[in-house]
Amino acid sequence: AIAAYTRIIDMLYADAKHRASALIGRAEAYEQIGEEGAATKDFADVIDMAEAPIIQKQIALVRRAIKSSENGQRQEALKDTSRVIEIAKSSNEFVHLAYFIRASTHLEMNDESAAIADYTKVVQAPNVSNSLLAMILNGRGIVYERVGDLHSAIADYSTVVEMGDDAAGEAVEALVNRGEALASLGDRKAALADFTRAVEHDAASLDDQAQALI
Secondary structure, eight states: OHHHHHHHHHOTTOOHHHHHHHHHHHHHHHHHTTOHHHHHHHHHHHHHOTTSOHHHHHHHHHHHHHHHHHTTOHHHHHHHHHHHHHHOSSOOHHHHHHHHHHHHHHHHTTOHHHHHHHHHHHHHSSSOOHHHHHHHHHHHHHHHHHTTOHHHHHHHHHHHHHTGGGTTHHHHHHHHHHHHHHHHTTOHHHHHHHHHHHHHOTTOOHHHHHHHHO
């Protein structure tokens, strides 16, 4: 795959769109074999390519931001996700992902207000996938709990639970999280009901079941 992508990249007559697509493909192939440096360079080449379509720049920026976040390079992750948002002409899945990554990074840096603001941007955006929305609401609920706003946290967890099959495993996490928030408010009966539902949920993993039982 790497050789095929390289041939396209080296073609003199290849336009920017096809070269950018090939660079992204090669970067992903490099990642699969653990060559992170080569992958990062290809993503950077797409980002720096003046004529590359915006959507491809966004893909490269998001992928680089994910890697930066995994490596603890938080400022770099913030910079790349912010750029995804700045160059966007309309809301799309990569903008939503950028807000999600940036919110998670803010949370790692203990900036709860910035995390809530970014999570909320996605909640209010159009055409957000159900799976990402469930992750966002669980994430925002956790931040609300951290700042002591248990009622807002419970509201977010409840929305995820009500999404049913669309939320899948996120619904189990929401049940456990809501149970813990309810227990903190002294509603042990409701908390126990949520923990029981989490254990019995079809999408519950062994870790989820263990967490609900602790």
